[in-house]
Amino acid sequence: MDMLLQTVLQGALLGGLYCLFALGLSLMYGVMRLTNTAQGDFILLGSFTAIAVIAGLKILAPENMWLPLLLSPLLLIVAFGFGYVLQRQVLNKVLGKDPLPSLVVTFGLSIVIQNLLLEVFSADPRSIESAGLNTASLQIPGGITLGVLPVLILFLAITTTFGLQWMFNHTALGRGFRAVSDDLEIAQLMGLNAKRLYAYATGIAFMLITMAGVLQGMRTTVSPSDGPMLLLFAFEAVIIGGMGSFWGTLAGALLLGMTQQIGFRFDPGWGIWFGHIVFLLLLLVRPQGLFPKTVG
Amino acid sequence: MHTLKVSRSNAASRPALIVALLLVTVAASIPIWAPEEVRSAWMREFVEIACYLVFALMWNLLAGYGGMVSIGQQAYFGFGGYVMLMLSNFLGVNPFLSVLLAALCTAAMSIPVSFVAFRLQGGYFAVGTWVIAEVFRLSFANLAFVGGGSGTSLTAFAGISKATREQTTFWLALACMVFSIALVYIFLRSKRGLALMAIRDNEVAAESQGIAVQKTKLAVYVVASLGAGLAGGLYYLSNLRITPDAAFSVNWTAFAIFMVVIGGIGRIEGPIVGALIFWILNKFFSDYGSWYLIGLGSLAIVITIYFKQGLWGYAQQQWGWSLFPTQRRLKESTKGKS
Numbered sequence: 338m339d340m341l342l343q344t345v346l347q348g349a350l351l352g353g354l355y356c357l358f359a360l361g362l363s364l365m366y367g368v369m370r371l372t373n374t375a376q377g378d379f380i381l382l383g384s385f386t387a388i389a390v391i392a393g394l395k396i397l398a399p400e401n402m403w404l405p406l407l408l409s410p411l412l413l414i415v416a417f418g419f420g421y422v423l424q425r426q427v428l429n430k431v432l433g434k435d436p437l438p439s440l441v442v443t444f445g446l447s448i449v450i451q452n453l454l455l456e457v458f459s460a461d462p463r464s465i466e467s468a469g470l471n472t473a474s475l476q477i478p479g480g481i482t483l484g485v486l487p488v489l490i491l492f493l494a495i496t497t498t499f500g501l502q503w504m505f506n507h508t509a510l511g512r513g514f515r516a517v518s519d520d521l522e523i524a525q526l527m528g529l530n531a532k533r534l535y536a537y538a539t540g541i542a543f544m545l546i547t548m549a550g551v552l553q554g555m556r557t558t559v560s561p562s563d564g565p566m567l568l569l570f571a572f573e574a575v576i577i578g579g580m581g582s583f584w585g586t587l588a589g590a591l592l593l594g595m596t597q598q599i600g601f602r603f604d605p606g607w608g609i610w611f612g613h614i615v616f617l618l619l620l621l622v623r624p625q626g627l628f629p630k631t632v633g
Numbered sequence: 634m635h636t637l638k639v640s641r642s643n644a645a646s647r648p649a650l651i652v653a654l655l656l657v658t659v660a661a662s663i664p665i666w667a668p669e670e671v672r673s674a675w676m677r678e679f680v681e682i683a684c685y686l687v688f689a690l691m692w693n694l695l696a697g698y699g700g701m702v703s704i705g706q707q708a709y710f711g712f713g714g715y716v717m718l719m720l721s722n723f724l725g726v727n728p729f730l731s732v733l734l735a736a737l738c739t740a741a742m743s744i745p746v747s748f749v750a751f752r753l754q755g756g757y758f759a760v761g762t763w764v765i766a767e768v769f770r771l772s773f774a775n776l777a778f779v780g781g782g783s784g785t786s787l788t789a790f791a792g793i794s795k796a797t798r799e800q801t802t803f804w805l806a807l808a809c810m811v812f813s814i815a816l817v818y819i820f821l822r823s824k825r826g827l828a829l830m831a832i833r834d835n836e837v838a839a840e841s842q843g844i845a846v847q848k849t850k851l852a853v854y855v856v857a858s859l860g861a862g863l864a865g866g867l868y869y870l871s872n873l874r875i876t877p878d879a880a881f882s883v884n885w886t887a888f889a890i891f892m893v894v895i896g897g898i899g900r901i902e903g904p905i906v907g908a909l910i911f912w913i914l915n916k917f918f919s920d921y922g923s924w925y926l927i928g929l930g931s932l933a934i935v936i937t938i939y940f941k942q943g944l945w946g947y948a949q950q951q952w953g954w955s956l957f958p959t960q961r962r963l964k965e966s967t968k969g970k971s
Contacts, residue, residue: 366756366757370755370756371756372755372756372757372759372760374704374756374759374760427934427938430938431937431938435700436702436755436756436759437696437702437898438937438938438941439756440702440704440756440759441890441894441933441934441937442933442934442937442938444704444887444890444933445930445931445933445934445937446930446934447930448887448926448927448929448930449926449927449930449931449934452923452924452926452927452930453923453927455923456923456924456927565763565883568760568763569760569763569764569767572757572760572761572764573764576753576757576761606774606775607771607775609767609771610768610771610772610775613764613767613768613771614768616764617749617764617765617768620749620752620753620761621748621749621752624752624753
């Protein structure tokens, strides 16, 4: 019983990370029906940017340990700008009824980023130094031990999901996002600038992506070729949860994390396979996902 | 008296057919006229191009004509390779025959897979097929009798001389290439093909005209999977060694997308031109490794944004070139009955 509880809890903690991978994908698809097939590679770009910045700071200011933490809001602002410009300059040009151009462009970006990271950082796995945070643990009643960092990540995932859902429901920006998502033509007739809204959505998505990348790098090791795997996990969480609902994405991510963890318990070689199979079965039984909001 | 006549060929398509037949004859006789010291290398290279071409042709059929953009066709490429190898190694089937049987098995496999894949549309269909391909890869990587993660070799050729093996593989590759082009061409010129293009242009309108949309899409998916399985079986017949990571690599689909986008999507000539360009680029630049792939990726992005129709699409627009006319044109004829 303890064993099962432990597995499910570990799975939920893993799911917290998957939720952060998935929110950006969910947001971009929800607002503009764009499938970002480079999602996983952008997450890694976030991890490796953080790794490079920290390495640079170590040389410039070796005695100041807290500088990276203080600079992290700056990284998020840069990520927002990156997403905004990418959408304005590239992705807005390939949106439309035909999904092919946007798929080819994001898939092309995925290959370019993966190989650039490989060229700059080599294929060695790396991780982000977190001054012992990644090995700290806490005891909870029942003799179960949980890592502090994974608990922190799950907490961040829940608050971020809440924040996004709140923004969608209660702010002018969120209202704009919902309007262009529901009916683009009418929304534009009402004076909304869809292209600028898309750029805001991608900017926010890239803040989420960067956050996910940094946390992934802190929790485990990252390597340039991990991108496709991260994309597939994010995608599965979104589909299991149902399109257009952030709480659904969180639920999907937790379910996926638990499924994989249970699979790993049976056989390390089949854990991820088991996660994929459960995803495909759910797709057969409930193609609209657990908590669908918008129509594809 | 004016009557309207449906024209299905053009001035270029007939001479083109003759030139194509000539080229095939020249290629088929390579084992006879090629200098001995390069013969084997030429044949091996040809088999490789043929595999890329067949695979890209089928991806073009699926995405360019069927509107189903998949990033998971490597599932069928690898499956074709593995089935060919298992039939030959374990059941003692002649390896050349195994290639054809493996393609049929792949087509059969694609039917149950389509039940899952067709639950998703557009961009999500693309990523969903990628998940399915990963399931194929992980499944074969965990099967001990085909060598698990480190793969296995085709041993059924023991006892057949190297020259015979290479020549037969070469002719089989040529035959598969011609067969695939003909299959796609005939499919697109048929009633089903016309229905397919109608679906691509407007699914709702097509359905309202009585076209069985789901059935037609399934037919395309099965044909495209058959072709991918054929390419995979052929590739590993020549390569002799298979590993799950290479056979189910997403790079196969990435290269197919590149070829189709460069050549021009939604036309049969597109992947042919694309495969030739890809072969040339591969020959000169593949030593650059990551930088080569960065170049290919960037080129695909730039072409998609600024040069949507691709090279052959440009030629078609500019000079009206069309070697494989699939469209029906109305022409006025004044000769009375025709």
